[in-house]
Amino acid sequence: MSLPKPTLSTVASKKPRETAGSAAVTAFDFQVNVSMARILELHQQGKQFVAVFDHHDDLVLFVEEGDGSELSFYQVKSRSKPTWTAKKLAQRAAKGDLPRSIVGKAYYNVVQFGAEIRRASILSNRPLSATLTSAATSALHDGELAVADLCVADQASVIKSLVSRFPLITDWWSIGMSSRM
Template identity: 35%
Template sequence: MTGLTTTLVAAKPREKAGPRTGARYAFQLHVSLSKVLDVHASGADYRALFDHFDDLVLLNKSNSPDRIDFFQIKGKQQGSWTASGLCALSDDIPRTIIGKMYHNTKDFGSAVGACSFLTNAPFQLTLADGTKTTPDHIKITYASVGADDKKRFSAALDADFPSPRTPSEDDVLCFERTDVPVTGYDVFLKGKLVDAASTKDGLAITALYRTLIEDVTARAHDTTECTCVSDVYSRKSLGRDEIEAAFTAAEARRGILDDWAVVDDALKEAGRGTVARIKAKTAMVSYLRDRSRRAHEAVVLAADVRDALHKVKASAQQCGSLLTATELVKAALPTPKPSHPIEIVEAAILLELYEALNG
C-alpha cells in the first residue's frame, strides 16, 4: 500500500444518511460520470470514487495511486458564481464553499493534486491581469485570480483553516465549468456516450447509459464503513478497467441490425413489399449513422421519439406486433410532426422500441 491508499482507509469520509434523491443529486452523478468519461477518453489510468470525501474523487492510478483530485459539484439554474457567493457563511463545517473545497487537504496533504469547484454556471471573478472572467473561461486556477478576490477567499478560509496553510491554496484550488446542463443531463450524457462509441453503429446506448448510471449510483449510495482499500475500491469506486468492461459488454450486445430479420418478418406480416423493406433497412442504417455523428436533426428526432415512447411505453409493451407499437408511438409524437421522411421517423421509433424492450 502507498501512503495515499493508507489514508483512503484511515481518513473519515463525509457523513451522509444513505441514498439521496432528487434532480440536484442526479445532476451531480451525471456530472461525475461525464468527468470520468473525459478522463477515460484521454487514455489515462484512473480510479473514480463517488460521494466519498467529496462529490467526485479521481485517483491518478487504478491501483497504487500517488495523486488525488477532489471535485465539489454544484448546479446553478441562473446567474454566475462570484467570490462573495463562494465565501458566504453557512451553518456547516467548513462554513464556506471555498472552505469545503480546501478541507480534504488536511487529511491528504501533499498527495492532493487539485481541489476543484465544478459547476455548469460561469464564474464572475477578476484575474491577476485585471481582466474579468467570461463564460469562455472553462478552467480557472486559484493562482490566476486577482489580489482582491484572493483576499476574500483567504479571509473565508481563515474561518476554518487559519493561516499559514499547507498546502497553499495557490497550489491546489481550481474553478472549473462542466458542459452538463442542469436540465436534460440524461439526454446530454447519452449523447456523450454516442460520441464515445461513434465507431460502433447499433451499440445499445440506452443500455450502456443505464448500466453506468446504476453502477455510479450504487457506489455513491453505499454507506458501508470501509476497513481496507479493497473495500473502498469495490464499494465506492470504478476504475478504468470497469468502465472499459461496460463498453465492451455494450459492444457485444446485439444491436437492431443484428436482429433485423425479426424486423423484416414484422414488415412482411404487415404487407410491406420488397422495395419498402429495403427502404426501411436503408433508413435505419442512415439514422444510426446520423445519431452516432450527433447530427442536429437526428438528435432532435431521437429526443422527440423518446418523449413519445415514455408517454405510451406501458401500452406499447402490450402490443402484439412491432408495427402496432410503432404506430402508437408515432401518434404520440409532438405536433407538428417531425419534418423527416416517414422511413426515418419509423427507423427512430423502431430503434427506441428495440433498446427499450431489449436494454
C-alpha cells in the same frame, strides 16, 4: 357512489406543497452527469482510475499515471442563477459542520491530504464572474482557474472565508502576497 377517475391534468393543476425534493434531484442529476463526463474522459484516454462518489467530496478521482498517480477532489455545484462570484463561493452556510463555504469544503481536502493532491476543484454549470490578475475588469470565466489567477480582492474573499477554519492559511496568504508585491 362512483369516485371520479383521476387524470394527469388533475395532478398537474394543483400546486405542490413543496419542491425541495425535485431541486435536490436536479442538483444530484447534475453531479452524476459531471462525474460521468470526467470518468468517460479518463476511460477514453485509456487511463486506469478509481472514482469514489460522496466520500471526502462529491467526486474523488484516483488516476494511475505510469510510475506516478494523481488524486483529485471535486465539489460539484449547480445553481439557477447566471454566475458565481468569489464572494458567493466563499460565503458560509448558516448551519452545518465546518467548513461551511464551498471554497472551505474544497480546501479541507488540501489540508487533509496535502502534497498528495493534484487538484481540489469546484465544478459548476455556471461561470465565475471575476477579475483575473492579468485583467483590469471583471469577466465571465469557464474552465479551471486557480485562486492565484484571481485579482487580490477576489483572492481576499476566498482567503477570508478560510481563515476562521484554517488559521495557518494566514501565513500562506502573507507569504504568497509578499512574493507578488
